[in-house]
Amino acid sequence: MNASTRTDPCQISGRREELLERYRGFQKQKTTLDMTRGKPCPEQLELSAGLLDCMSRKDFRAMDGSDCRNYGGLDGIPEAKGLFAEYMGVRPDEIMIGGNSSLSLMHDAMTWAWVFGAAPESAPWSRQTPAKFLCPSPGYDRHFSICEHLGIEMIPVDFRGNGPDMDVVETLAAADAGIKGIWCVPKYSNPTGEVYSDEVVERLARMPALAADFRIFWDNAYAYHHLGAGPARLADILQACRKAGNPDRVLLFGSTSKISFAGSGLAFMAGSPANMAWAKQHLAFQTIGPDKLNQLRHVLFFKNMAGIESHMQRHATILKPKFDTVQDVLGRELAGRGIVEWTRPAGGYFISINTRDGCARRVVQLAAEAGVKLTPAGSTYPYQKDPCDRNIRIAPSFPSMTDIRNAMGVLAVSLELAFLEKQQ
Amino acid sequence: MNASTRTDPCQISGRREELLERYRGFQKQKTTLDMTRGKPCPEQLELSAGLLDCMSRKDFRAMDGSDCRNYGGLDGIPEAKGLFAEYMGVRPDEIMIGGNSSLSLMHDAMTWAWVFGAAPESAPWSRQTPAKFLCPSPGYDRHFSICEHLGIEMIPVDFRGNGPDMDVVETLAAADAGIKGIWCVPKYSNPTGEVYSDEVVERLARMPALAADFRIFWDNAYAYHHLGAGPARLADILQACRKAGNPDRVLLFGSTSKISFAGSGLAFMAGSPANMAWAKQHLAFQTIGPDKLNQLRHVLFFKNMAGIESHMQRHATILKPKFDTVQDVLGRELAGRGIVEWTRPAGGYFISINTRDGCARRVVQLAAEAGVKLTPAGSTYPYQKDPCDRNIRIAPSFPSMTDIRNAMGVLAVSLELAFLEKQQ
Secondary structure, three states: OOHHHHHOHHHHHHHHHHHHHHHHHHHHOOOOEEEOOOOOOHHHHHOOHHHHOOOOOOOOEOOOOOEOOOOOOOOOOHHHHHHHHHHHOOOHHHEEEOOOOHHHHHHHHHHHHHHOOOOOOOOOHHHOOOOEEEEEEOOOHHHHHHHHHHOOEEEEEEEOOOOEOHHHHHHHHHHOOOEEEEEEOOOOOOOOOOOOOHHHHHHHHHOOOOOOOOEEEEEOOOOOOEOOOOOOOOOOHHHHHHHOOOOOOEEEEEEOOOOOOOOOOOEEEEOOHHHHHHHHHHHOOOOOOOOHHHHHHHHHHHOOHHHHHHHHHHHHHHHHHHHHHHHHHHHHHHOOOOOEEEOOOOEOOOEEEEEOOOOHHHHHHHHHHOOEEEOOOOOOOHHHOOOOOOEEEEOOOOOOHHHHHHHHHHHHHHHHHHHHHHHO | OOHHHHHOHHHHHHHHHHHHHHHHHHHHOOOOEEEOOOOOOHHHHHOOHHHHOOOOOOOOEOOOOOEOOOOOOOOOOHHHHHHHHHHHOOOHHHEEEOOOOHHHHHHHHHHHHHHOOOOOOOOOHHHOOOOEEEEEEOOOHHHHHHHHHHOOEEEEEEEOOOOEOHHHHHHHHHHOOOEEEEEEOOOOOOOOOOOOOHHHHHHHHHOOOOOOOOEEEEEOOOOOOEOOOOOOOOOOHHHHHHHOOOOOOEEEEEEOOOOOOOOOOOEEEEOOHHHHHHHHHHHOOOOOOOOHHHHHHHHHHHOOHHHHHHHHHHHHHHHHHHHHHHHHHHHHHHOOOOOEEEOOOOEOOOEEEEEOOOOHHHHHHHHHHOOEEEOOOOOOOHHHOOOOOOEEEEOOOOOOHHHHHHHHHHHHHHHHHHHHHHHO
16 A cells, blocks of 8 residues: 555545546546457457358368268267367367357356266265365356356355465365365466466366365366467366376366357367266267367368467457557556556456455446446456455457547546545 | 968968068178168258358348357347247247257256256256156157156156147146156157147146146157148147146247258247246356357348248158158058058158067167168167067158168068067
8 A cells, every 4th residue: 555645635635536527528428338248359250251151062071971961970070179189288089079158068067067976976066065166266257157056155266376376275175075176267367367387287186185076177268369479388287187197187178269259169178088978978968969060160261270370369469459558558547556456468358457455346336337337346256256346357359449448548547536435 | 460370370481481581682782771860861951052151251240230250149149039930930039049959958948947947936856856757659769868867757658649648648747746747749740750739739738737837848840841741730839828827838949950951050949938038047157149150041041931941842852752662662561461550741750660569679670680770679768668669760861762762671571570470
C-alpha cells in the first residue's frame, strides 16, 4: 500500500473527481462492449475460411479406405488421430477424436467416473461422500461448473506463477481418499496465463494420492496458442505419469476451437491405452461415432503440424497487438501505483487482474454501468466465490483494437475508482 | 405346423440333404456379406454429395446474423430449428438441434433423468430402486443398451402390428411408480416396421402413469423413410400429450443420419417448452454449443421440407428394389410353408423375421458359417435375450442387389435347415 494515497484525503478527493469526470464521459459515449469470453475475432476466423470449401465431392475416404460419410469408427479416422496425437504429444493409440467440444469430452469423462467409476474396477465417484476435486484458482468457470452440477465438492488451491501450490496439492491428495482429482490448464492457464513448470508436472505425476482413482483433468486448451514468440515448453505429463508408475492418472484434452472454428472444430481426449479403452467402452453406449467428414476436412486443410504451427503464428499476429493494447493502457494508467496487479501472458486468451481485496465486484459493476461487460467477478473461482473479491478476467481477443482501447480506458478508471472508494 | 413335414421322416431327410448340398455350395463361394446394421449404401450417400461442396467462404452467417464459425447458440440456428421443427411436426420453440447423433441426445436425456431427475422438481431416477423402462420388443438394441448400462431394469412388451400391446403398457404404468418410461420407434419401427396407430398414440398420451415423471422416448428415426409410397401417417404425440394434460410426458428424437450422411448429419430433440428448458439447463454444463456450420450446410443443401421430401423419394428409389429382393427370395423359398413369418414394411431399414421358437440362434450361426453375418440373435430384445429365440433382423440397405440375393439364398436355406433340425 502506497502511504501517500491513503494519507491525503484532499488528494484522494481531487483524483476521484477527475476520474468521475472521465467516467461520466465514457458513459455519455454509450459504449457497449463485451469482454466476457475468450472468443476468436472475425479476422481469426477468416484464417480458416479454406475449411469451408476445401472439400470436394470426392473427398470422403479416410486413409484406411473407410467412407467418412457413413457410420463406423468410434474414436476417429487414422489421419486425424495421427495429426492430433502429434499435436498432443502422445501416440496414436493414446488419443481419440471426438465431436466439436472438448468441454463435452471432459463432461463425459467426469460423468462416467461419477456414474460408473474412473476405471473398470473402481467405485463410482457418486458413492464417495463427498467426492472432492482440487481446483487451482483463479481458473476456468466451465470446469468448475461441471463439478458443481454433479455435486463434487471443490477445494480451491492458489497458483504460484508456474502452476498450483504443489505443497498444498500434495498434502491434500495424500490425506483424503475423497479427493478424486485436479483440474489443470497447464499452458497459458485460464486466466492467469502461467505455464506449469517441469517440477510441477513431475510432482503431479509422482505425488502419492490416497485415492487410487485420482485423475488429473489436463485441459491443454492453449498448447500452440502463443502470442508470437512460439509456444512455451511444457513437460510431457503422460510420460511422467507412466514413469512414476501412475500411467492412468492423467486424462488430456484439447481442441481446435481456437485454431479452426469455435464450435465447428475437433476435440480430442488422450491418455493411457487403458484410459482410452475405458472411455471407448462408455462412449460406445452414447454414440455410433463422431463426425468423420469434419475430421477429414481438418486434415485436408491443415495437412500436418507445420500447417498448424504456421496457422497459429497467423493467429498470434492478430492477437498480439490486442494484448499489447491492454498492457499499454494498464501500464500507462496504473503501473507502479499499488492499485492493481496484472499478468503479461506469452499465450492463451486472457489477462488476469488482481485488484486490492474487496474491489473486483465493484469494478465489474462500474465498468458495466459505463457499457463494458466483463466476466462476472468471482466466476474464476469455485462456486463463483472469489474469497478476496479481487480477480477480474480480461478477454481481449474478440473486440477491435479501438474497442479494446476504449474498454480498457473504462476499466482503468473503474479500477482506480473502486480502489479510491475503499480508501475512504 | 404343416403335418406333412413332421410325419414323414424320409421326406425330411431328403429335403435336408438337398438343402445341405445348396448350403455347401454357398460355403464354397466363400461369400462374406454383412447384413448386421442399417447402414446407407454408397448410392444413397451420393444423393447428398452436394453437402460436401455447397458452402462457400461467405456462407457463415445464420439468418439472425450470428457468425456460425464462432461460439454461441446452445440449441441451434433459427433456420435449422425452423426446418426440422416442420420435419418433426413441432413448433420452433419445441425443438433443439444437437450434434451428429440422436443416440447421444437420447443418452443425454436418460443420463440427466438418471443423475438429476426428469424434471426440475423430480428425484433422480438413480434413487428409484429399481428404476424400470418398458421396452416394446423386438426393438432397437442401442436403446436397450443405454438402459442396461445405467442399470435401468427393462420390461419387454410385445408388439401387436400397430404398436406395443397397450393393455399391458397401461396396466404396468398404472401399477408401478418405478416404471419411468417407454422406448418407442413409432414409425417403421426397428425392426418390425410397424407404424403406431392413432389409438396407440392416444392411449400412450392419456394413460395414467403412477410415476409423475414417466417419459416416452419417442425415437422418430424413420419419419420420412418410406419405400416409395410416401410416408405413413403418424398421429401427433406432442399434441396428444398436451391435450391429455401430460404435456411433458414425451421427448421426441430424430436425425438426418439416414437422410444426409450417417455420422455427419444433424440430430434433434423436441418436446414441451418445459422439457426444452430442462434439457438446455443440463446441456449448458456440457457444451458451449453444436456445430452450427453443419446446420447451415444442411439448410443450404435441403432448403425446405419439399427438398427433404424429394430427397427421401430418391432414397426410396434405391432402397425399394433391395427390400423387394428380400421379399422375393423369402416368398419363393418359404412362403406358406409354416417355417417362418416375416414383415413387409412400407418404410424404415429392416425386415423382421420370426422363426419357429428356438431356431433364431441356430439360423444366425448357419448363415455366419456360410459367410453371411446377421445381427446376433437376441439383440433385438432387452439383455440380448429373445425369450422365444425366434427373431432375426435383416438390414438390406447397404449390400448390392446381387449380394442381397446371395445373402437371402443363404438365409433361406439356413432358416429351413434350422427348422428341419428342430423337427428331428
